[in-house]
Amino acid sequence: MAKADEAAAIITIEGLQDLLRAIRAGGYRPIGPTVQNQAIVYDDIESVDDLPRGWTDEQDGGRYRLARRDDDALFGYSVGPQSWKKFLHAPKLRLWTAERDGENASVTPEPPPSDRLAFIGVRACEIRAIEIQDRVLVGDLYVDPHYKALRERALIVAVNCGQAGGTCFCVSMQAGPRVQQGFDIALTELLDGTEHIFLVEAGSEEGRALLAEIPHRPASSREVEAGEAVIEHTASSMGREMRSDDLNELLMSNLEHPRWDEVATRCLSCTNCTLVCPTCFCTSVEDTSDLSGERAERWRRWDSCFTMDFSYIHGGSVRASAKSRYRQWMTHKLATWIDQFGSSGCVGCGRCITWCPVGIDITEEVRAIRGCDTSAGDWP
Amino acid sequence: MPQTLKACTPPPNPMAPSMTRLTRFIRESADVFTFDLAPERATPFAPGQFNMLYAFGVGEIPISISGAADAPDRLTHTIRAVGPVSAALGRLKAGDQVGLRGPFGVGWPVEEAKGFDVLLIGGGIGLAPLRPAIYWLLRHRAAYGRVGVLYGARTPDDLIFVSELEEWRRTPDFQLRVAVERAGPDWTGDVGYVTPLLSKLRYDPGDAIAMICGPEVMIRATALALEDAGIADSRIFVSMERNMKCAIGHCGHCQFGPLFICKDGPVHRYDRVRDLLAYREL
Ligand SMILES: Cc1cc2nc3c(=O)[nH]c(=O)nc-3n(C[C@H](O)[C@H](O)[C@H](O)COP(=O)(O)OP(=O)(O)OC[C@H]3O[C@@H](n4cnc5c(N)ncnc54)[C@H](O)[C@@H]3O)c2cc1C
Ligand code: SF4
Ligand code: SF4
Ligand code: FES
Numbered sequence: 001m002a003k004a005d006e007a008a009a010i011i012t013i014e015g016l017q018d019l020l021r022a023i024r025a026g027g028y029r030p031i032g033p034t035v036q037n038q039a040i041v042y043d044d045i046e047s048v049d050d051l052p053r054g055w056t057d058e059q060d061g062g063r064y065r066l067a068r069r070d071d072d073a074l075f076g077y078s079v080g081p082q083s084w085k086k087f088l089h090a091p092k093l094r095l096w097t098a099e100r101d102g103e104n105a106s107v108t109p110e111p112p113p114s115d116r117l118a119f120i121g122v123r124a125c126e127i128r129a130i131e132i133q134d135r136v137l138v139g140d141l142y143v144d145p146h147y148k149a150l151r152e153r154a155l156i157v158a159v160n161c162g163q164a165g166g167t168c169f170c171v172s173m174q175a176g177p178r179v180q181q182g183f184d185i186a187l188t189e190l191l192d193g194t195e196h197i198f199l200v201e202a203g204s205e206e207g208r209a210l211l212a213e214i215p216h217r218p219a220s221s222r223e224v225e226a227g228e229a230v231i232e233h234t235a236s237s238m239g240r241e242m243r244s245d246d247l248n249e250l251l252m253s254n255l256e257h258p259r260w261d262e263v264a265t266r267c268l269s270c271t272n273c274t275l276v277c278p279t280c281f282c283t284s285v286e287d288t289s290d291l292s293g294e295r296a297e298r299w300r301r302w303d304s305c306f307t308m309d310f311s312y313i314h315g316g317s318v319r320a321s322a323k324s325r326y327r328q329w330m331t332h333k334l335a336t337w338i339d340q341f342g343s344s345g346c347v348g349c350g351r352c353i354t355w356c357p358v359g360i361d362i363t364e365e366v367r368a369i370r371g372c373d374t375s376a377g378d379w380p
Numbered sequence: 381m382p383q384t385l386k387a388c389t390p391p392p393n394p395m396a397p398s399m400t401r402l403t404r405f406i407r408e409s410a411d412v413f414t415f416d417l418a419p420e421r422a423t424p425f426a427p428g429q430f431n432m433l434y435a436f437g438v439g440e441i442p443i444s445i446s447g448a449a450d451a452p453d454r455l456t457h458t459i460r461a462v463g464p465v466s467a468a469l470g471r472l473k474a475g476d477q478v479g480l481r482g483p484f485g486v487g488w489p490v491e492e493a494k495g496f497d498v499l500l501i502g503g504g505i506g507l508a509p510l511r512p513a514i515y516w517l518l519r520h521r522a523a524y525g526r527v528g529v530l531y532g533a534r535t536p537d538d539l540i541f542v543s544e545l546e547e548w549r550r551t552p553d554f555q556l557r558v559a560v561e562r563a564g565p566d567w568t569g570d571v572g573y574v575t576p577l578l579s580k581l582r583y584d585p586g587d588a589i590a591m592i593c594g595p596e597v598m599i600r601a602t603a604l605a606l607e608d609a610g611i612a613d614s615r616i617f618v619s620m621e622r623n624m625k626c627a628i629g630h631c632g633h634c635q636f637g638p639l640f641i642c643k644d645g646p647v648h649r650y651d652r653v654r655d656l657l658a659y660r661e662l
Contacts, residue, residue: 095393096396098436098479107396107397107399109395109396136630137630141390141628141629142390142628142629144630145392252637255659282633283626283630283631283632285440285626287437287438287440289436289437298395298440300395305632305635310633311623313623314463319661323661324662328662336638339638340640
């Protein structure tokens with residue numbers, strides 16, 4: 001998938017419906033935003049009618065609420081509790097099954113999935129998050145065959161955000177709001193009271209082929225400008241901000257900052273932040289066997305560095321205190337990830353702030369540490 | 381660079397073990413045992429690398445290879461039974477099967493150490509991951525300067541590789557000192573920690589490489605003592621333990637600051653981890 005490189009086109013809502021139809025006809029399983037349990041969650045969709053038309057969300061530290069919009073926008077919300085990692089890097093996966101017959105056991109790996117997933121409504125920060133997980137799970141010597149199979153076949157229909165959420169700070173992380181790469185098709189939703197249309201860019205051969213199949217017309221320069229204005233407006237109304245150019249040095253030279261103790265008094269170690277984070281990749285395994293002891297399985301499930309078990313070695317947990325676990329989480333996201341994978345592990349999506357039951361805010365924690373940098377001598 | 385031997389073509393299902401046959405089981409002490417596995421395909425490894433061993437239906441744990449690296453059709457492991465998986469492995473006997481993934485990680489700098497005096501310091505079960513390096517040095521003895529091994533255990537009953545210790549003691553040009561923390565009157569050797577024994581070894585600190593494996597407190601104390609003795613921190617190597625669920629850099633459990641112990645280690649050059657080791661609970 002390449003950068004968008006040609007003139008934008010315009011499609012209508014009917015055109016979007018045709019696009020979904022063409023995607024399904026191409027053998028894909030479209031997954032997109034839907035309203036369920038008072039949140040916007042990603043699930044299978046059949047048509048445009050399944051999208052959260054006229055809904056938005058209000059987000060703040062520890063707070064998420066759906067609200068009605070005064071228009072019919074289909075993508076007029078920011079990101080919800082789930083991310084696409086739910087599909088690419090499954091929360092629970094059987095890795096293999098083993099059978100024992102007398103003296104001989106054999107292990108049968110779970111075959112990689114053959115699904116072709118089409119993600120509809122992927123935001124810039126989410127594409128960035130997928131690219132970050134790519135580096136972890138397929139970018140080094142060992143490859144996760146399940147992730148690879150789904151990822152290689154996935155189609156990405158991206159959306160340029162029409163508004164910033166209350167906890168968004170993708171601008172600070174240079175991860176959005178403009179979709180720049182890694183998509184097949186990118187949409188910008190344009191509503192002006194009379195018209196409801198989508199500016200479309202193709203970002204890959206496959207995207208161009210899909211666009212060719214559906215009714216569209218060239219965008220006028222006024223429409224292209226309107227699309228730019230939408231993105232600029234979003235970029236200028238971020239709910240949060242955080243200076244990010246020096247975080248590796250800042251955090252790693254403040255590993256004994258008193259703020260870690262302070263945040264530990266609030267942190268519940270509930271693991272929400274790691275589960276909602278689109279880049280957190282950690283997993284554990286569970287080995288099971290049936291009653292006869294002749295059949296065994298290994299399952300992989302999402303894990304979190306906030307649990308005691310995570311760092312357990314004989315004799316006890318390496319990170320026994322809440323302070324050390326919060327420090328692991330934040331320094332990994334913002335600092336050591338850069339050493340490990342060449343980029344920050346944070347894309348500024350704001351989910352960890354919104355879904356923290358006590359509203360701990362990563363941007364505020366960084367500000368507190370920056371405000372009295374112990375390595376610079378301003379010990380409190 | 382510390383020596384590493386990575387699978388040239390990584391397996392398509394890196395989390396799926398292959399079943400191997402246990403060919404020999406030796407009891408070393410009350411809670412430590414050694415066994416050999418016969419892998420289906422020859423499995424070359426470097427001293428200091430580890431495997432993931434799976435006890436059928438119970439679980440999988442990281443265990444260093446404790447045998448000689450010149451016999452890739454035999455994988456020897458020495459294990460202390462401390463919990464469910466290690467205890468289940470300890471109940472196996474010759475002919476039983478063990479699941480195997482590996483070898484993984486970066487091992488001891490046996491190539492880099494050529495021409496140097498070499499000190500190997502093991503605490504408890506930490507002698508096991510050092511044994512392939514000891515075998516290597518003995519086999520290529522002429523390539524190295526003076527060689528010294530320090531080994532510490534809790535009590536004389538906890539000593540492992542006992543008959544081999546006797547052999548090494550008699551080996552010319554090979555220094556061995558063994559210390560136990562507690563001992564009865566029939567123990568004639570050293571009592572206490574290993575670090576004070578350092579002064580009893582002959583080596584040139586300006587021209588020596590040290591390799592340490594043991595509990596983290598022992599690693600810290602020993603590395604400090606070596607630095608005090610004049611060995612540069614970039615010539616000290618330590619093998620570290622962390623929780624490991626994958627050994628392939630995917631599960632996140634083994635992180636130590638910017639490092640993944642499973643792929644950047646388990647053997648690390650001390651100057652690259654010293655600052656990190658200073659923080660509690662990192
Ligand atoms: C690179 C490396 C090399 C090692 N080499 C040896 C060796 O040569 N000989 C030896 O005796 N021991 C070695 N160990 C330690 C050994 O892996 C642990 O003693 C073992 O994992 C304990 O598991 P358990 O189930 O028997 O017991 P417990 O410690 O009671 O473990 C309970 C559960 O905790 C988890 N757990 C505990 N420690 C670990 C761990 N390190 N990684 C993953 N999960 C863990 C397991 O899921 C286990 O089922 C090594 C460890 C590492 C990281
Ligand atoms: S750390 Fe928080 S803001 Fe950053 S990517 Fe993860 S959930 Fe989003
Ligand atoms: S922050 Fe914690 S759960 Fe997330 S990737 Fe890092 S270690 Fe894993
Ligand atoms: S053991 Fe899984 S990442 Fe190192």
